[in-house]
Amino acid sequence: xxxxxxxxxxxxxxxxxxxxxxxxxxxxxxxxxxxxxxxxxxxxxxxxxxxxxxxxxxxxxxxxxxxxxxxxxxxxxxxxxxxxxxxxxxxxxxxxxxxxxxxxxxxxxxxxxxxxxxxxxxxxxxxxxxxxxxxxxxxxxxxxxxxxxxxxxxxxxxxxxxxxxxxxxxxxxxxxxxxxxxxxxxxxxxxxxxxxxxxxxxxxxxxxxxxxxxxxxxxxxxxxxxxxxxxxxxxxxxxxxxxxxxxxxxxxxxxxxxxxxxxxxxxxxxxxxxxxxxxxxxxxxxxxxxxxxxxxxxxxxxxxxxxxxxxxxxxxxxxxxxxxxxxxxxxxxxxxxxxxxxxxxx
Amino acid sequence: xxxxxxxxxxxxxxxxxxxxxxxxxxxxxxxxxxxxxxxxxxxxxxxxxxxxxxxxxxxxxxxxxxxxxxxxxxxxxxxxxxxxxxxxxxxxxxxxxxxxxxxxxxxxxxxxxxxxxxxxxxxxxxxxxxxxxxxxxxxxxxxxxxxxxxxxxxxxxxxxxxxxxxxxxxxxxxxxxxxxxxxxxxxxxxxxxxxxxxxxxxxxxxxxxxxxxxxxxxxxxxxxxxxxxxxxxxxxxxxxxxxxxxxxxxxxxxxxxxxxxxxxxxxxxxxxxxxxxxxxxxxxxxxxxxxxxxxxxxxxxxxxxxxxxxxxxxxxxxxxxxxxxxxxxxxxxxxxxxxxxxxxxx
Numbered sequence: 001x002x003x004x005x006x007x008x009x010x011x012x013x014x015x016x017x018x019x020x021x022x023x024x025x026x027x028x029x030x031x032x033x034x035x036x037x038x039x040x041x042x043x044x045x046x047x048x049x050x051x052x053x054x055x056x057x058x059x060x061x062x063x064x065x066x067x068x069x070x071x072x073x074x075x076x077x078x079x080x081x082x083x084x085x086x087x088x089x090x091x092x093x094x095x096x097x098x099x100x101x102x103x104x105x106x107x108x109x110x111x112x113x114x115x116x117x118x119x120x121x122x123x124x125x126x127x128x129x130x131x132x133x134x135x136x137x138x139x140x141x142x143x144x145x146x147x148x149x150x151x152x153x154x155x156x157x158x159x160x161x162x163x164x165x166x167x168x169x170x171x172x173x174x175x176x177x178x179x180x181x182x183x184x185x186x187x188x189x190x191x192x193x194x195x196x197x198x199x200x201x202x203x204x205x206x207x208x209x210x211x212x213x214x215x216x217x218x219x220x221x222x223x224x225x226x227x228x229x230x231x232x233x234x235x236x237x238x239x240x241x242x243x244x245x246x247x248x249x250x251x252x253x254x255x256x257x258x259x260x261x262x263x264x265x266x267x268x269x270x271x272x273x274x275x276x277x278x279x280x281x282x283x284x285x286x287x288x289x290x291x292x293x294x295x296x297x298x299x300x301x302x303x304x305x306x307x308x309x310x311x312x313x314x315x316x317x318x319x320x321x322x323x324x325x326x327x328x329x330x331x332x333x334x335x336x337x338x339x340x341x342x343x344x345x346x
Numbered sequence: 347x348x349x350x351x352x353x354x355x356x357x358x359x360x361x362x363x364x365x366x367x368x369x370x371x372x373x374x375x376x377x378x379x380x381x382x383x384x385x386x387x388x389x390x391x392x393x394x395x396x397x398x399x400x401x402x403x404x405x406x407x408x409x410x411x412x413x414x415x416x417x418x419x420x421x422x423x424x425x426x427x428x429x430x431x432x433x434x435x436x437x438x439x440x441x442x443x444x445x446x447x448x449x450x451x452x453x454x455x456x457x458x459x460x461x462x463x464x465x466x467x468x469x470x471x472x473x474x475x476x477x478x479x480x481x482x483x484x485x486x487x488x489x490x491x492x493x494x495x496x497x498x499x500x501x502x503x504x505x506x507x508x509x510x511x512x513x514x515x516x517x518x519x520x521x522x523x524x525x526x527x528x529x530x531x532x533x534x535x536x537x538x539x540x541x542x543x544x545x546x547x548x549x550x551x552x553x554x555x556x557x558x559x560x561x562x563x564x565x566x567x568x569x570x571x572x573x574x575x576x577x578x579x580x581x582x583x584x585x586x587x588x589x590x591x592x593x594x595x596x597x598x599x600x601x602x603x604x605x606x607x608x609x610x611x612x613x614x615x616x617x618x619x620x621x622x623x624x625x626x627x628x629x630x631x632x633x634x635x636x637x638x639x640x641x642x643x644x645x646x647x648x649x650x651x652x653x654x655x656x657x658x659x660x661x662x663x664x665x666x667x668x669x670x671x672x673x674x675x676x677x678x679x680x681x682x683x684x685x686x687x688x689x690x691x692x
Contacts, residue, residue, distance in 0.1 A: 021669060024409055028515075029546065060374070061371060061374055063366060066423050066430055081411065084412055085406075169371075173374040173375070193684065196687055200375065200692075220688075223687070223688070297644065298643065299645065299664070318680075319677055319680055321673075321676050323672050323675075323676045324673040324676050324677060326673065327670045327672065330665065334515065334664075334665055334667075341539070341543070342565065344569075
C-alpha cells in the first residue's frame, strides 16, 4: 500500500465534464492528479463514470463540435486528454489508466469513492474496500442525477434517444421534437421554464402536474397559463410511457378520480428536479437545503472547507450544461493549484 | 434598412469562445442572434474576430481535443456551430454568414461594434458607419487583451509560437518550455503567480521588474523570494526580444543606471495585466476600477442594466481560459433567454 500511503497533491472525485476538465488543468499544472471516476451503476448515490452525458446520444451544444458528437465519445475525448497530461485513475488494476473506447462504452474497472474525512489534514479519501488515500487538496465533481419517474419504458426510451429527456435546453432543439406535441412532467419553476422553452419548437406543450396548482412562482405560473401553446393537465400522474423505438404517448392517471387516459405525444421531458451526488459529504461540507455544495464566492470554486473545491452539477442548480460544468472544473483546478502553491504544497 | 430597423431579440458583441458559445445557445433557443464579430486589427479598442485565441498556435487545454488544436481552427469550429443553428453575422455583404476557413485565417469582412446606447429600450447598437440596430437583449463578450510591451520582436514571436506568451497557465506546460530558463515581466500578484507556476516546468524563472519592490501581496512576494528556482531582477526593463524563429533571450536596461545587458532565455511571459475591451460601455454599465464588467450575482451573467449580459474575459480577471469564457457565454445566453421569456419578448 505504498502508493496509497503517500500524500497526493489533489484527488478529483467524479469524471463528467467538470471532473475531467479539472484533471486536464491539474495535470498540466504538474499536480499529478488522481481520479475516482465512479462505478457504472445507476442509483442516486453512485457516481457514474463519464457522468450524465453517458446517457446522451447527441450533444449538439458543446462548443467545438459543429457536427455534434455522442455523449460517450465526448467524455472519452475528455478522459484521453486528462490521461495524456498525466492524470492517474484508480482502477481494479491499480493506477494504470484504462482509457475507455468510445465504441464499447466506458470501462467497468474504475473505482468509486463513497466516503471522505475532511476533519483530518491531509484529507482522507476512502476508496473501495476502504483503502485510504491522503490528499492535500480535494476537488468534488460528483455531479447530479435528474429525478426520473422510475418507469421501465421511461428509462429505456431515455437511454436510446427515443424522445424522453430530462433537459429541455439540451434536447429541445433536436429535429425530432419540432412541431410535435410534447409534455413536461412537473409544476415548479424549472418545469415551467422547460415547458415555456419547448413552446418555441413544439406545436403544443402539455404540463402534467400531480396537484391542482403550480409550485412555480406566481409570475412564471401566470406566464404558463397565458401561453396559448401551453396546456396544464391538473391532478395527473404518468403511469406508463408508450412506444417502441420512439415515444408515442403516455398513460395518465387522475389523482382525484383514479381515471386512466392516454395522451399521444412526440416527446416527454422530466422537470421534477435533480439530486446532487453529495450525500457522502453531509455534515462535513456546507451544502444548501437541496444538497448542492455552497461556494464561498460564487465566482470561484472554494467551498466551506479550505482545500476542498467544488465543480459541476453538484454545485450548479441553474445551468447544468456540459460547457458550464467544464468551466467550473477548470476554475477548481486553478484555485486548487493557487491554494497548494500558497501553502507551499504544490 | 428594413433589416436594421427591426428589433432583434438578442445581439452579441464579440466572437471569442464566450461570444460564439452564447450564439450557439441563443440560436438553439430560437432567438436568431445577431453577432458583431469585430475587425481584425490589433489595438486595445478593437475587437478581433475569434478573440485572443486567433494568436494562439496550440490549444492543449480546451477539453474535447486530446491531440490539441490550433486557436484559429478551434474558433472556426465554434463559429460554424453557431451558424449551423441560425446565428447571423454582420458582414460587408449583409447578414450572410461568411464562415471562415481555418486554413486561411478569419474572414476580414466582419463588422465591429464600437457604440451602444443602453438608455433607450430597445437598446441601440451602432454598427460601422453608425447603422442603428435595435435589440431587446444584449450580450457583451468583447474580451480583453493582454498588455504587451509593444516591441516588434515580441509581437512577431508571440504570433508565431516562438516562445513569447501572455498566459503561463495556457502555455507553460508546452514541451518547448521544459527545463528552460524562462522569464516573467511584471511585479504584481498575477506575475508572481505566473512565475511560481512556471517553476514547475522551468529550470529557472526570472522575474523582470521595473521597480525595486514587488507590487504583489506580501505573502506572494515572500514566496517568490523564497523559491530557489526564482530570481528577481530588480529595476530592469526589456528593451528588445532576441531570436529568429524562437526566442533566444532579451535585452535589458537598468532603470537606475541605464546599463544594458543580455539575458539568455528559452521563453518570455508577460505578466503586466490585461485590458478589457469595455471602454465603449463606460458610463452606461457598471464596470470595476480596471474596466471589467461587474455582474449582479457573480454566478450569473446579469449586469447592472437589465437585459444586458456579460461573458468571457471582459468580465473575468481571474481565470481567462477558453473553457471558462465558453461556460460564461452559455450562462449569458440562458439568462438572456429566461429574461426575454419572462418579459414576453422571446
